[in-house]
Amino acid sequence: MRHKPGTEWETTYARCVSAAPEAFDPDGLLNHWGAAWRPDGFALPSVSPVDGSAIAGPPRIDRDTATAAVRAAADRHADWRHVPLADRKARVGAALDALNEHRDLLAMLLVWEIGKPWRLARADVDRCIDGVRWYVAEIDGMLAGRAPLAGPVSNIASWNYPMSVLMHAMLVQVLAGNAAIAKAPTDGGVACLTLAVALAARHGLPLTLVSGSGAELSPVLVGAPEIACVSFVGGRTVGSRLVATDKRLVLEQEGLNCWGVWEYSQWDRLAGEVRKSFDYGKQRCTAYPRYVVQRSLFDEFLAAYLPAVRSVAFGNPLAVARPDDPLPRLDFGPLINATKAKELSDIVDETIERGGVPLYRGSLTDGRAPDKHFVDGQDTSAYLAPVAILGPPPSSPLHHAEPFGPVDTIVLVDTEAELLAAMNASNGALVASLACDDEEYAGRLASQVQAFKVGVNRPRSRGDREETFGGKGASWRGAFVGGSLLVHAVTEGPAGERLPGNFPDYSLYP
Known part of the structure; x- marks a missing residue:
């Protein structure tokens, strides 16, 4: 048994450097904020779970740099929220075309970084692309009577679904008129997200991607006054620390299914x-x-x-x-x-x-x-x-x-x-x-x-497109997502609106 020729990490990374040289240095990954790729941060050694070999690690920035990144995202948000919807749809659609062109490279990065089998890695990429295309087609009705939030949406997500959950959410947030910030998961997926953001950023989408420890960056990515909404996917221990904020929350947490x-x-x-x-x-x-x-x-x-x-x-x-x-x-x-x-x-x-x-x-x-x-x-x-x-x-x-x-x-x-x-x-x-x-x-x-x-007599899943998703009890805090609810979670509706979700003062199920 051997690794299939052409799938080696060195070959895969070289393809990334060729596809997005602005984001992939030969020696490591860059962070993206303020509409530019930046060589800030310090990359810790990282290994692939596939075979323990060395791969590119996340370029970790400090709190001061994260603060500057959030402020830059807020500046971009102030402009982007006024971009006409037709223009936003065209740019997101062009970004999806670019992602589709590099579908297999994105999937191979998921294999190396988080150990997904090939068919599941490709499915993760496809669910992102196909899911956001559905939103591009349906977004007009979902935004009727609604406006973007006052500031960017901050995304902190686990490593297991970088494309179909995290990148998907960011692209829908941008489509709805917001700037989107993501902290790259520490455990894996940063190279895949770097390539995806690079391909999308070429079309003027206001995306920010930074890496760093949760303890160092969370006070900024959650608590900065510029942030209007925090979207989190992960465990209950970390999620419970976010509930105290007064910002819009979307906290997907685990439960024993x-x-x-x-x-x-x-x-x-x-x-x-x-x-x-x-x-x-x-x-x-x-x-x-x-x-x-x-x-x-x-x-x-x-x-x-x-x-x-x-x-x-x-x-x-x-x-x-x-x-x-x-x-x-x-x-x-x-x-x-x-x-x-x-x-x-x-x-x-x-x-x-x-x-x-x-x-x-x-x-x-x-x-x-x-x-x-x-x-x-x-x-x-x-x-x-x-x-x-x-x-x-x-x-x-x-x-x-x-x-x-x-x-x-x-x-x-x-x-x-x-x-x-x-x-x-x-x-x-x-x-x-x-x-x-x-x-x-x-x-x-x-x-x-x-x-x-x-x-x-059948399993249930997160679902795609019009299917709503949330949790009961401690498995979810804040607004539910899926279908129009995902758009409503990151936009402002009529005065006094009660979004479906689990909130401190009410729970409302669709």
Whole structure:
């Protein structure tokens, strides 16, 4: 096994230098603010989760530079908010054409930086492009009676979906008449975002991209008086620190998304969903890491579940046996870094030591099977094979929080009340599902599950285009998004408007 020729990091980075020389120095990445690419910042050493090799790291700036960047973004916002909508649509459309032209290069950067398998990396890029094109077509009606915010929108997002979440949001914010600022995720995705912003900035879009530590930059990117709205995607610990601000907020936070199994018999159907649930190693906010199963069905559930989890393909997303082989079709590659893989592995071991029952523990040596892929001798420290644990004890983090990795936990229940209590263990979630033969009965149960979207015999996801998205309980704070709500979240409407969302003084669900 070897990396497919032409996919090497050196080759990929050279393509970036050729495509956007203004943003990619041969020696490292630049920050973009004040309508210019700037060689400020200090890049810390960075490695790819794919094989532990060196890649370009984020050029971290200090607080003073971030302050100057925010002020420059506010100046651009003051001009951009008066640009006619037709002009904004034309410029965003041209930017999307440029992104589409470099689609495969953007996807290859996602493979190297965050370990996404090729098909998922391309899907992330495509969802950004296709999703924003939909907004370009629909934006006129969404902006009727509305105006841009008083200042820029500041985006702080996790590393797992740089294109379909972060870049998508920024382009819609710009389309709606705002300047958009993004802090590049520290853990990965900065090169992909740098290329995307470079391609879009050529068309005059008021985008700012800076890198730095959250502790250093957050007081500015959240608290600066010029900022009108803060859009955050990440964990509850960090998100909870942002709630105190008086700015417009869009805070997407995690929850333990559960799949309940009650009075059910369609096991082949569920087995297919189990395999698909391991896409990207469950490193996404709408992953399903918890199954709540009726005890009397556990034997049948296990008969369907175990073959499905054993079929999951993981490994190096660039490894091929022959140069002309296509890139492997994997469910997931590495976790975001070796530290996360070690942390989650330790939690698994601790959970089992405290009484959790290991139903399945994969091995990295499985990666040499025909449907798994590793390069001989490569660093595999960022990889973790699938794990399933029955009955995580209350003392384990896996009992109440999502693992953000390829680890499933299974809880057995005997009554409907126990089912609902187990599915609501994390005080709110983004999505949930119920597997139940009686769909009408399942619909009644769904109304008592504390998740924004609840599927019956199917998974739910973040959604695209007109589909709204939010969370219940502690999984979301501020305005909901998706469809017209995303535009409304970053614009001013009529006096006294109550946006759908979870706010300190009310919750309003669309």
